[in-house]
Amino acid sequence: MSSAITQKSDIASVVTEQPGTDAQHNFYFCGSIRGGQQDVDIYMQIIKHLKTHGSVLTEHVGDAVHTAELMKVRVKLEREKGAAMLELTDQKIWDIDMAWLKSSHAVIAECTTTSMGVGYEIGIAESLAKPILCLYRKDKDVAKLSAMITGNPKVYVKYYETVPEACTIVDEFLKGLGLGLRK
Numbered sequence: 001m002s003s004a005i006t007q008k009s010d011i012a013s014v015v016t017e018q019p020g021t022d023a024q025h026n027f028y029f030c031g032s033i034r035g036g037q038q039d040v041d042i043y044m045q046i047i048k049h050l051k052t053h054g055s056v057l058t059e060h061v062g063d064a065v066h067t068a069e070l071m072k073v074r075v076k077l078e079r080e081k082g083a084a085m086l087e088l089t090d091q092k093i094w095d096i097d098m099a100w101l102k103s104s105h106a107v108i109a110e111c112t113t114t115s116m117g118v119g120y121e122i123g124i125a126e127s128l129a130k131p132i133l134c135l136y137r138k139d140k141d142v143a144k145l146s147a148m149i150t151g152n153p154k155v156y157v158k159y160y161e162t163v164p165e166a167c168t169i170v171d172e173f174l175k176g177l178g179l180g181l182r183k
């Protein structure tokens with residue numbers, strides 16, 4: 001996608017865009033980026049499934065090429081313009097993501113790879129009273145999932161083994177909220 005570098009490039013267009021018409025539900029998908037992208041293919045498949053229900057605002061999370069490009073831009077900026085500029089770029093990411101989080105109808109987080117950003121987004125989503133589903137792969141050490149997530153009654157935690165299983169969990173979660181489009 002041509003606008004990938006700055007995540008839809010222009011924050012104004014994102015903030016003024018008003019998602020959430022009656023016909024369209026918007027989902028905020030969380031998955032590790034700087035925390036490690038070893039599960040990016042799984043994110044991509046869950047995002048693809050989520051798109052059968054509505055719009056996924058954070059599609060870039062499942063796009064390793066995009067995030068690698070973003071990283072190259074960061075390194076280039078750091079070399080050419082220094083840390084101040086880099087700071088601005090991260091601020092833009094934060095601005096856009098917070099706007100998307102606010103406009104989302106539900107948050108779906110894949111939490112198997114530990115990520116500070118994902119944990120932060122879940123906390124913000126909770127403060128915004130967004131419905132939150134956390135998915136965690138059973139083949140990993142489930143004891144590693146933070147008590148701030150597993151112990152939080154506002155967060156719906158589900159363990160899964162396969163992507164189809166994760167997709168079924170997503171379907172049930174959205175159906176329970178009255179947001180799912182699929183039967």
Ligand SMILES: O=c1[nH]c(=O)n([C@H]2C[C@H](O)[C@@H](COP(=O)(O)O)O2)cc1CO
Nearest residue numbers: 030031032033034035093115116117118
């Ligand atoms: O470039 C980015 N774009 C972006 O949208 N994020 C958001 C979305 C992800 O759900 C989450 C990942 O956080 P982290 O990079 O700390 O693993 O933060 C995070 C980054 C990089 O931190």
